[in-house]
Amino acid sequence: MAKLSDIPKQNSFEVPENYFENFAVNVQQRIQTEEKPKGKTVWLHQLKPYLSVAALFVFAFSLWYAYAQFATQEQSLVAETELSAEDYYLYALDQSSMIDYSTLETEVALEADETDPISYYLSEEMAYSSLLIEGY
Amino acid sequence: MQASKNSKKDLDKTIVELYKTDQNKAFGMLMQQYQQSLYWHIRKILISHDDTDDALQNTFVKAWKSLAKFRGDSKLYTWLYRIATNEAITLLNKNKTKITSTIDDNENLLAETLTSDEYFSGDEIQRKLQKAILTLPEKQRIVFNMKYFDEIKYQDMSEILGTSVGALKASYHHAVKKIELILSED
Known part of the structure; x- marks a missing residue:
């Protein structure tokens, strides 16, 4: 039977040899590697606000265009329906x-x-x- | 003790200031100051050295990228511990979903990792203590390790874990009771 107070408070875990000596270099390399692609796409980051506005305009234009198309189609349909009624009466005679x-x-x-x-x-x-x- | 506390605080301030002017020096100081303490903190959560290495690298990469935004509202020390704890828990959960499906399985997995760990030099009683710690619920285990081994103050733990001091004290108390019960069973 053992009590917690009887057990020496120690760190029993170990690390591979020279782990801490090399760790900083590994992290630095990883940071540099992750920063590189960021540099290539830096223009994208700079353009981001403009691209957002442009995307908004494209979206608004698409909505307007879709609505205009729909309205035109609806008008053609009304005209066709009117013509059809005339045709129908002519046909009925x-x-x-x-x-x-x-x-x-x-x-x-x-x-x-x-x-x-x-x-x-x-x-x-x-x-x-x-x-x-x-x-x- | 007070002098050491002040020097630690000053060192943190220096790291943050140097980050703006001399990043190489700031990076060196950050590593020198925190790589070992954060490593051991994560290692006690993940047990495996390889997982710890992954989580620690993620911690420093994230911290370094976010250091520009660090406003000093919290201490650099608690901020880094918070990132490290989150990274460790994230990796732990990833391993859970990858290999196991239940908490018991995860406990067993960590115990197995401990048994087969080539980087564990403790004797039988130390191994038994570590296995007893692994039976604790995840958060209670973290609280126990931080208090018992790292002797972190409750106030700082509260900032790191986002839990009230009262809840942390209760959690530690329950953890000690449970571990002592397990140790007394054999």
């Missing part, structure tokens, strides 16, 4: 409806022209004899 419509239009025109003398002479009801009497 079948051929017979169009004929009916033109016939109706002609009839209306003829009825309206009965009072007109030229129309009267040209009408089928006018006798050829009357044309002769009148000296034609």
Whole structure:
């Protein structure tokens, strides 16, 4: 049985030979090695604030461009939809409806022209004899 | 004792001042002043010499790179110990995840490292003491080593470990009790 107070307070760990003598040199070499690539990229560090601002502008422009593209697309879609509605109505009118419509239009025109003398002479009801009497 | 404390404080101040004017000299002084004490502090946490070497190098590289930003709010001594402790714990956790999955396994791993360590010259009772220390929870183990072997003041330990003095005293007390219990078992 051992008490803590009975055990001599000592450092029982050891280090390899000349460890501490070489340690400082090793650390210095490591610091220099780690500092070298830093030197190569020093211009990057100097440009960092400008690059950040540029990146922000690019981001803002991208957002604006994306929005503009979206808005244009939306407008084209509305125009296309309007055109489509017109097309739809035209498509809905079948051929017979169009004929009916033109016939109706002609009839209306003829009825309206009965009072007109030229129309009267040209009408089928006018006798050829009357044309002769009148000296034609 | 007071003179030594003052000279240590002055030396720290000189290192920080020299860093701005003569970096080679500052580096030499920093190494001379701290490489051994920090080595032994880390070694007691990691046990293995190779791991200690890695953690100590990381400590000095980080400290050197950050020395320009060191404002002197804390002592250079406690600041360096804090970096060293963090580096040691980081490496310890890395080893834990690499090799083992439980705390018990990690304890065994450190005990095995101690058994096979060619750089351990202690006799049987010293080995037994070290094995008893390894049974302590990680933070309690660090507190015990810092107080028992390095005789660091609680106030400084508080700055290094970011724990209150009261909690550190309680932690040390529990650690001593546990170690004595283990030692008395055989």
